[in-house]
Amino acid sequence: MNIVPRPLLIQGSYIVRPFIVWYMRGNRFEDPIDNQGYKNLLPYGYENQRENVLSPGTYSLERHRLMWLYLKNETDFFTKAAKVLHIAPEQSFIKRFRNLNHLDYTTSDLESPLADVKADICDLPFDDNTYDVIFCNHVLEHIPDDAKAMSELFRVMKPGGWGILQVPISYQRDVTYEDPTITSKEDRRREFGQYDHVRVYGLDYYKRLENAGFIVEQVDYTKQIPASDVEKYCLEKGEILPIVRKPL
Structure with missing residues (x-):
């Protein structure tokens, strides 16, 4: 993440997002921004990865x-x-x-x-x-x-x-x-x-x-x-x- 330029990360994220949302759909967690449910959220962190942090649909923390x-x-x-x-x-x-x-x-x-x-x-x-x-x-x-x-x-x-x-x-x-x-x-x-x-x-x-x-x-x-x-x-x-x- 720290190697790839930020603009490329942003552009590439739009391509993979639908596939990740489909794969992770469920009812354990919910993103209030789009009301989508997930079995898990994605890990996230620059230095130390935190579990169940990043919503696949909105990329919200x-x-x-x-x-x-x-x-x-x-x-x-x-x-x-x-x-x-x-x-x-x-x-x-x-x-x-x-x-x-x-x-x-x-x-x-x-x-x-x-x-x-x-x-x-x-x-x-x-x-x-x-x-x-x-x-x-x-x-x-x-x-x-x-x-x-x-x-x-x-x-x-x-x-x-x-x-x-x-x-x-x-x-x-x-x-x-x-x-x-x-x-x-x-x-x-x-x-x-x-x-x-x-x-x-x-x-x-x-x-x-x-x-x-x-x-x-x-x-x-x-x-x-x-x-x-x-x-x-x-x-x-x-x-x-x-x-x-x-x-x-």
């Missing part, structure tokens, strides 16, 4: 399925007209969000062939106060100047707008660990847990978002889902959704 449930049950995202910016759009969501006629939906990424606009998150080519909703998940841990990226997301969000900005967080750390002198893949893998990460976020991640201007709400949505559904959907207990809002 636990965090994607949790976000979908939150959007469906707790927001008006699927019914209210809005201008939406999606940074590094996930395969789990992109076609489904794009097909929602009430959304003016724009995607942006430096490399993904799925994105509408090729852009640097630290220098977004969008006007101030443009978007009602912004999604930017598991991106900021790759960005050397994450403060600049956060400020750009804040800039292009409308007053009163909201978003979800997920990152991997080590809840054993109070302070984010980063060192710009660590540049090799091997050293980054050892220090940050993945070869293309530039830091390990601690609990101060939410303060960093506040420093960019956001109002931040930490939502552990698994606590609001029945335990049987947590197991059925293969959700990761304790996964925090950072819900950000721009003051009016």
Whole structure:
């Protein structure tokens, strides 16, 4: 996975997906994004493979399925007209969000062939106060100047707008660990847990978002889902959704 270029991985996945879905169909697990049942989910992980994580039909991970449930049950995202910016759009969501006629939906990424606009998150080519909703998940841990990226997301969000900005967080750390002198893949893998990460976020991640201007709400949505559904959907207990809002 780490050898094949990401664009090729994305393109090739569309070819094999129907065969994998057919082979793995069952009723032990369910993906709430497409309501497809499976006897097992696929293992996934860059460094350490986790069992029953990746849904064959939507390529969703636990965090994607949790976000979908939150959007469906707790927001008006699927019914209210809005201008939406999606940074590094996930395969789990992109076609489904794009097909929602009430959304003016724009995607942006430096490399993904799925994105509408090729852009640097630290220098977004969008006007101030443009978007009602912004999604930017598991991106900021790759960005050397994450403060600049956060400020750009804040800039292009409308007053009163909201978003979800997920990152991997080590809840054993109070302070984010980063060192710009660590540049090799091997050293980054050892220090940050993945070869293309530039830091390990601690609990101060939410303060960093506040420093960019956001109002931040930490939502552990698994606590609001029945335990049987947590197991059925293969959700990761304790996964925090950072819900950000721009003051009016």
